[in-house]
Amino acid sequence: MPQTYNPQLGREQSYPYEHREEERDWHWGMVINTNRCINCNTCSFACKSTWTSGEGEEYMWWMNVETEPYGGYPMGWDMRLLDDLGPDETIFEAAEDGEQVRGYVAEKEEWEYPALGDDQSHGEYPTGEVVESDPHEEQYHDMWQFYLPRLCNHCKNPACLAACPRQAIYKREEDGIVLLDQERCRGYRRCVKGCPYHKPMYNPETGISEKPVGCFPRIEDGNVPRCVSSCIGKTRLHGNINRGPDAGHPGGVSSAADGRSPINYLVKSDEKIALPLYPQFGTRPQVFYMPPYHVPPEFLTQMFTPNVEEKRNDWPGSTYEESVKIVQQRARDPSHHVLGILQLFGATTRLIETYNVKENRVKGWDRKGKKVVDMPIEEPMEVREGEQWTNQP
Amino acid sequence: MKLNRRDFVKAAAAGTVSTLVSSGWAATQSVDPVTSVDNPLKSYPNRDWEEVYHDIYAYDSVDWTVCHPNCTQSCALNFYMKNGVPIRAEQIYHEEEGSPGPGSPGGYEEAGVSRHWNPRGCMKGLTLHRRTFEPSRIKYPLVRKGWDPEDPSPEGRGEDEFERVSWDEAIDLIAEKMANLEDQKRFHVFNAIKSDGLITRHGAGRRLASIFGGCEWTEYDWYADLPPGHVITTGYQTSDADASAWRQADYTIMQGKNLIHNKLADNHWLQETRERGGKMVGVYPDYSPTVQKCDRWLPVRPGSDAAFALGVAHVIIDEELYDPDFMRKFTSLPLLVREDTGKYLRAHEVFEDHDPPEGGTEGQEGLAHHGGGDDWGDFVAVDADGDLTAVTREEVGGETPADTRLDVDTEVTLADGSSVAVRTDFARQKANILDSYDPETVEDITTIPADALRKTAREFAAAEKGQWFTGEGINHWFHSNDSLQRTIFFIQSMLGNIGERGAGYYNYSGQYKIELLDGYPAYVNPDGHSAHGMYPGYAFAFFGGEQLDPHDIRGDFDRDLDLVPQGDADEPVMPEGADSYTMSRPAVLWTMNCNLLNQTKHQEHVIENFVKHPDTGNELFIVSDMHMTYSARHADIVLPVPSWLECDYPDITVGPENPFLHMDSGVMDPIYDTKQDGEICALVAEKLDEKIPPEERKVDSYREYFAEFLDDDGDVRNYIQEALDAGMTTRDIDVEDIEDGPERLQLKTYPRVPFYSQINEDRPFYTKTGRMEFHKEEDRFLELGRSDLDHFESPEGTPYGTNAKWEEAKDEENPLYHDEGYQFYYNTPHPKYRTHSSWGMTDWNLIWSSRDFGSTNADPEGTERLVDDFSFPTGDGETNDSPPLGEAFVEMHPEDAANIDVENGDYVRISGKRGDLVVRVMVSERQRPRSAGDMGQLTIWHGWWPQHFPDDEENDDSIKGYNVTTNIWLDPGQETDDLVHKGVFGDPNISDEVEEDLAWHGATLEAGYEETVWAPTGTNRDDLVDVEKYEEADWWPGDARKDDLVSDYIDGSLQTDGGTDGGDS
């Protein structure tokens, strides 16, 4: 099997297909700030009402929000796989004979209860005590929960693509979105079995599988996906994960800022603040999470890092647990630059390609170099003069 | 077959659950050969098929309207239409070029707000179209078969079949009944959430009641949303800020408010405080979802909240962390109070040359007593030299005499030569708080550790701007709504946390924003006509009886109801002149936009003693609704109204935590034979003109007041424009402006900062002293021992002595708790996927509301539900059925569940003094166990429909629902006829023109009852219940909490050492 370098793991791994020589100029990516998420599931409803309200799709929630640690759709999906995998073993490396990917098919009942454990928390009731967190003091809630929005990661090593024996799943050249060809699919459900995130789903009415589409019809129009634009928590930012510091002005427009995309800054700069979900599976997922800063880092290390003893990638800290702790601190007290980027979350439906942050202003430009956001970091306060206004508390 | 989660996971792996797999699920596993694609990671040959998804995404057109249920937020949404039907909704991004809705550039900017408000609209807004098509919709007018205008036979309500009638018949029946009333006051209208359908929806019902001379039930007070502590302290109804002020705070205390789930659309402003360096501390009995966002959680015994705040006050006073200057300027704290009478010392009592006020200083009979003025005499403070100095009501803020002393305990010689002991208000509060509420005592009361309280108090005092939230939970407790709220104001004014962006004390429960829409009365009370305000809590208490003795009115009906738990206030205070809280029995009751019988507390009483009581005075019960709710099921006449998507007439709305004025109108044709409330009222008005001779009418023509609905060239937007023109806050807004998106209400500040003028421009508060008042001199407070700040144990919800201060209560036992074994506190917080009972039957919302028991495939194989009847009568014995996608549940701590041998999914019976119900259990670690502080907590998210509960087979009284055990209490402390407060629609709020010389203190003050401002706030949280096992569940998705795999997962050790197959494959 071909080998490929996985920067999230900091090592070579096997993957059944050769990668392109050069990374795409533009690749679908998302950052989710779990600290802002309020578990309203507006994203889930937005996704479902856009894509999966047809027959055979009743049970499908391409987008769902799970309350950790008790939620799970399908039930127990990550536990099952973590239990099956050895340390430092990707799903490709753990594949059984005759298969490309290690996985399992979640049965019908496991998909039945999308709201299982919603809003529940874990821990002993703190009788006579309090629950407190301060990531700078390495203090975390002993009783906890947090909300994990879950969606297709449009991975750079997609497991569904690797698993499909008909090669009906592909990665789009222009934006990296992973699609399942509805005309070619015959419903073997290898993708359903192979995707560790359980996002391809089988339609028992049509007999074929379906998978999330990254809202490509919107991306093609320069708009962010529905789960992003609908997010009233202003929890998400979407854009070009591949746009690094050396990239030029978008559309060649010199008045538009050049350099990194805002999500690239959050994920890849020295101020890294967002981590992939279960990078140890080896799929190079492209949704990145600002971790909840009140949750014990042991759990988050298992969930958001390669979770092996030897730290190999370029994340901060000397162990993965340290990486998590540092990122938690950054999320609790973001720098001014990060705070500026956070204002872009939920500011526009347009895809923000580049941006800049000033003292009290943040701006964003789209791929064509058109300014799509220009807003203060703090709104000015307005006071009306005149006797007649004074009676309105 | 019974599987827990671990078994399930394991079993699934081994394939032993294959019997559960439906046949459609099993697909072919064979692989037929196919032309290979070279490398799908790099490229793919034929992508034409992608059109499939372009087609799914495609739409014909976009139209927008506004979602505005009683979540109070109001969000504009775009609806994407295909073949005339909305296929999905999206939030509107205002300020967005190319945004199809009212979002074009200029929207927000013109309204003067930033795009930080984008996007607004939660998952409920996104399922409005599904709600429009759901099976519970009422399709045409219905009349109950057992009802006859001459013989209403109320016993058949809720059981009789319905008959379909035409709109003409329905309107005629209503008008006929109204025309034959001997007393017009016996026509009652009740519409909840008044700010949400002001003109062409249920507001039209108020207009009809006004010109007809009927009564209009109040709601903000009765639903327990009115925070009385606000009125007592500031004289102002509710002082909430715009959400955009929240993130300015340096420190936030969230007490008992699950803000992250009941203010969804604007919640991000709160989350953003922490990114900006703010700290957040939560005080809750359970790990509320909001606790997740808190840096510290202080677990509190339910009902003891006031003691927590008093403990914080203790630390601030004891360690002198307060701001004396602020206290001097803006509060009653430097004013002297007589020790003998408990009244504020007046200047004329000590200064010979100082004239007493014309009408005396007290207000037993309200303002009238003072000749209509606002002169209660001047007050007295002690200056820096120790001399007495007079302080007038206007000498506030910067005009306060300099350096008055805060802490004075002395004797003063009165003008008549006698002497009297006096203390400043501060000295009184200080002595009591230092004496009774040290953190250690507070720990005994609340179970909050003393050191954590100290730390919190110190940090809060040190923060530059601190904000404090309470809400529905606490506001609904009998005592907390008064003593807690007053104490929070006390703390905030000791720290100077009032009148500044990012500082304040907020409540955000209910929809009171109507007060700021000051042109509205011009529409609902045209030409000076207005309906009589009627308090439903009182109403329900006597519906079944004949007499109107005040004691009966207040709740002794049949002598087995004790709605007033304090024996020491025997005499109900009835409103003077009975202009508000007019006592009249509703011969005709018409509810609009309100699921009254589902949401009412003490439901069994209401059903038995009002709705179905053979002697009820209610001869006709009309329900206008979209859905066949529990209330509609009990109506005599059922009138179907359109969903917001189907509304023909535009209407306006506002919300308390945002600055917007929205106008909406439908996006699609009505799918059923429905009419909007305004049109129904117009048709009734027209019929009344036919039936009532001119000389017997209250107005020349009823129809005239609804002509814009009825005339061919009528345009209801004229009503909207007239209302806008009549109000200070809207008079520069044209209907055309809001046709293409929201405008901002015109208020003193943006964001709205309560009391900005009081603090920054030396304006008096709306109290007698012109200051935030902590000591209260009104007789009823003195009588009840509640004139100062104190904690009282609940009248029911406590293991200790009831209704008493801690000193007394701590050694007593509540017999209900100790002898009768009612040891759980019954908590019914606001749900997330519903708004109250709205969206209760909308499929996706129901599945998610039901959590562990919400299943996408209705009743999956293997699960035997007790709940099976989701049917809605449609007339003549026919019903509409829908699949049981979910059911209600009660959350219970595992320890308490284990005590009665209950596991996740089992059914229990909950019983209280007032009724019982059967419901499924969700074992939940976040609930408060009994062991944590005596009382355990049971939580049922409120707003379930009766269909969501199973029948109790051993006790089928047919009344079921989460409200059967709750209560309606009336607090005699809130029955005062002399409390001074701001008149809701007082000058200069309504004026065509505001003149330069309008002095601020020309603002109308009121004393005594005022609808939704000062009236007993209904309280219902103080309930104790018992719980017992009812039936074991057959199968459920599993109790993850017991699983080894899960515990390794939670510890983060599943992969490293918990793995069973580690590395060997």
Ligand code: SF4
């Ligand atoms: S819409 Fe946003 S805030 Fe709401 S659940 Fe989804 S990610 Fe969280």
Ligand code: SF4
């Ligand atoms: S329910 Fe409330 S928050 Fe949700 S969309 Fe409707 S108005 Fe907005």
